[in-house]
Amino acid sequence: MEKLKKYVSVKDEDQFYHQGAVELLVFNFLLILTILTIWLFKNHRFRFLHETGGAMLYGLVMGLIIRYSTKASDVESGTVYECEKLKSGPSTLLINITNQVYEYQYKREISHHNVNGHHGNAMLQKMTFDPSIFFNILLPPIIFHAGYSLKKRHFFRNLGSILTYAFLGTAISCIVIGLIMYGFVKATVHIGQLKGWEFHFTDCLFFGSLMSATDPVTVLAIFHELHVDADLYALLFGESVLNDAVAIVLTYSISIYSPKENPNTFDAAAFFQSVGNFLGIFAGSFAMGSSYAVVTALISFTHLTKFTKLCEFPMLETGLFFLLSWSAFLSAEAAGLTGIVAVLFCGVTQAHYTYNNLSPDSKMRTKQLFEFMNFLAENVIFCYMGLALFTFQNHIFNPLFIFGAFVAVFVARACNIYPLSFLLNLGRKQKIPRNFQHMMMFSGLRGAIAFALAIQETESQPKQMMFTTTLLIVFFTVWVFGGGTTPMLTWLQIRVFIDPDEDLKGEAASQSASNLDKNTTKAESAWLFRIWYGFDHKYLKPILTHTGPPLTTTLPEWCNPIAKFLTSPSAYGDQLRNNDTDYIINNDELTENYESSAHISVPAQDRTSSTRATGMEDIHEGDLGLGRYKLQLEHTSGQPQLNSSA
């Protein structure tokens, strides 16, 4: 066991840093290549390959190169040392080797079956991230950005449907995949494979829950570019964002489901404990995320009149916004909740309240910062997925399992979308048409979340097989479905280049004439939305932002002292009187006036529309080209406001 002759002396620490640099350089190179390709594609208006698909492709090629250009250094492979003195693995180990003490840090536990070949190739091993990097560094910006860029009006209008798809749909998907996979596993065992593996129904459910996290980033980018119907966009985007949260918590709850007896039997107590865990973690994370956002909103909207507002210092404001949002993630993690879920709801709440209090500069800074972080993180994950197919060293390709997974994913998506759409259409005034349902069925892509959930634990053989299968499903769906989105839209005859505010134009006209508080246009909205809207508009918005009616008018009379305390007349009373109508339209009713690129050259004299541009524009990664124009527009409209406040 002592074949140590060729060990590189680790005293040369510099070499380690430099090697870290080489790996990062590989990723940088892949990202640069991706950007240049996307630039090329944008020029030729190719829509069949999204940047994430491109990143994955380059990652794949690079993985292939690394795999076959670096030789396995079998010297290092699988030397296991015995240490009788230790009873359990300490987090830090001090070892005396030839009279020199070295410090070693605990990394992970390795299954015996993985020991061989574990150290097969130092380069491949170096290219493998610690899985926790995905959850702690790469996912939070992506998820926060998704929350921060929710199209508010259409999202809240379809809130009921989105919640149904996200909660009920994900649960259905998880169970259906779990059941089908259990069948396939049984069949595989029957034909004599997977011998000696522990593969329970809970493992199948685990796979089902991680496979239920959809990530239609490619489809959404194309929708955005082609201005597909805003309701369809909201349904799909809302579903995919919330269903990530549901899938993450569900996966966690399933992984800690531990029946006392035979793991294949149903244990009611353990089951209800898992359900309780799910609800507790979800609610806790939601509360944690939103409360940080509320704190941010309150700080950025300080009533202390002798203070300069924080928005006078956009840099500090942006910093505070960033740090508090990140703290939401970290606090949730520290409290044993799910940081990703917290950061999602933090993003939604920040967009809904804090965003209105930010200075115009900070609005742009925060949007651009998170847009940028999202862009980088997303492409790193997809690059890494491409790489992982060749650099991950414990793949287990089982054709039957893979085939089963493909079948299960599609059946589960169908069982999610069609029955739920049917039920929802019973209650919806504006039905979800047949072609929208087909499009949603088609948009069941898998991506970053499924991958991150699958890579978290890859020690046992079932988990390795799941990881391999997940990777293949991600590749297939991103390339095939992602690439097929445009033809599919044509085939399903879904209208493109729609003005998302088509429905609003009539409304806005009638609205400015009618009573503002009793809004006739709300009649067509969902009841869930109406209840929420009323509460939010009357109480939350006035407390947390500059917008909405004064609390003194919305709260009962006996609450007047409190209302007066919470309402700072100097801070927003005047402002409200000045541009009351504007604000109501701005912050509740519209978000995407400038989405329609047909309006890029809106003349500056078109004041009625440009004064409405201070609302929250959608900031999806698709609108790379529009930013410049948006900026210009925002400033055309921003100037009078600045002058009036100065």
Added chain:
Amino acid sequence: MEKLKKYVSVKDEDQFYHQGAVELLVFNFLLILTILTIWLFKNHRFRFLHETGGAMLYGLVMGLIIRYSTKASDVESGTVYECEKLKSGPSTLLINITNQVYEYQYKREISHHNVNGHHGNAMLQKMTFDPSIFFNILLPPIIFHAGYSLKKRHFFRNLGSILTYAFLGTAISCIVIGLIMYGFVKATVHIGQLKGWEFHFTDCLFFGSLMSATDPVTVLAIFHELHVDADLYALLFGESVLNDAVAIVLTYSISIYSPKENPNTFDAAAFFQSVGNFLGIFAGSFAMGSSYAVVTALISFTHLTKFTKLCEFPMLETGLFFLLSWSAFLSAEAAGLTGIVAVLFCGVTQAHYTYNNLSPDSKMRTKQLFEFMNFLAENVIFCYMGLALFTFQNHIFNPLFIFGAFVAVFVARACNIYPLSFLLNLGRKQKIPRNFQHMMMFSGLRGAIAFALAIQETESQPKQMMFTTTLLIVFFTVWVFGGGTTPMLTWLQIRVFIDPDEDLKGEAASQSASNLDKNTTKAESAWLFRIWYGFDHKYLKPILTHTGPPLTTTLPEWCNPIAKFLTSPSAYGDQLRNNDTDYIINNDELTENYESSAHISVPAQDRTSSTRATGMEDIHEGDLGLGRYKLQLEHTSGQPQLNSSA
């Protein structure tokens, strides 16, 4: 040695993540506190405490709390295991403990004298970063931002003086500190301390070189806020930026200086090898950094006319800019050069060439992105410095050494500034006045770089003593000198609230009338600057940016084919003819028109000044409050340009 009963089982990996979250949360909390404090201070116009000083203070308090609120868990302390089978420390160690294989990763070598108390307190240990984080993650954005925000005109005008201070001055400072410290070390040994320590002259020189990296961030912020003379600002800023690079490479060169015989004797061969190392690393890093920037400039200025310019997609452009700049750092590291130096010159070159090719949106995005990263990284480092005083567990306080270091630092600064200023004044037309020299002497603060250099290696006792001393000097200089800047300015009767373009106003008027290529205003500039300016203006700028005269006019006639190839008539010929005069003024002559906050409300009709606003504004962390106005101004002037190119 088997007191392992209370070890936490490391199987519970979740707990590890959560602990990581707690530590990051501590930093987030400190940064949030710092931001809120700075906001308060800005309101009251307090200038005696800069944000970095505040961050350090909060870090100190937090360190104190952590130190005395967490108990030392003596169970874990200093258990060293023997492993006879190993001959050297492998990078990864597989250990079989109670029939379960654990993977351990090499962290570092520990000196025997540090083994006890090494694991004294798990929390303190957790709050200690890996030193490489400073060099690989926190410093690059700070250094890049410094390079990217160099005030170009005043910087290049004082180039000779800045280079003298940075190279010669740092060398003088290093040697003087080294000599003085050697004296103090001898004296300390003489009175019976430091027994058995290996403390050579090279160690003193090492301390001298790391102590030579000045970081007057506090002073510069105040200068910026008070609009102190731009030449003084440029001298101080330029010196501090370049001297960081020099000090880093010098420290590295000294640390690898290894005479063959007695380390106290002078070995000419080893000395010249060190000098060669210094020159090679410096030149290599410079070349690496600038070439990446040149590549970025070329990509962002593609001549391929059938392509949409990259600047149509600000997001991709920003991404490419960020990734290529980071690649400069990583490539230098991978090539065994100094990434920090590469990233500095990359920043300078990016600001000089690429910045001109960027779209207005990307200009702002990149500025804000790096400003933000700089802000966070700087405050994290200063927080950490505060923390380190109490959480670092191997401090060695030696009063005589500390006293010696304080003396040495001040003597060395004096030996650097006064003699060099005298020599420079012999050659300078515009002399460096006496009070400027005193101010430069006073501004010898130590900060992030000195700290990062000192924390890199803290295993041996001399290095630990140096680290402790460095920390104390940073505290003292940042708080005392940083806080004393405003009184000092008054006392030295240095004028404040100066329009940095006072000298330019006459020039600009005469310039637009006179011949543009033969610039009369250059007469007063330094000869080094003139040579550089001519070459840069005639050849580099036309090749790399949209500005400058066409190459066909500047290159000799026989080069015409090449010149025509490099010059894209459609891309910049027309543009040049349109606003030739504007550009010359824009890009070479002015940078800080909008620094003078007195002009905040420049009316839009003041076109002569606002069309010049496309130049590179200085983006120092001091101008937090001005961003909003800048933005507005940039757009007032940006619009006509956008329209004309559309």
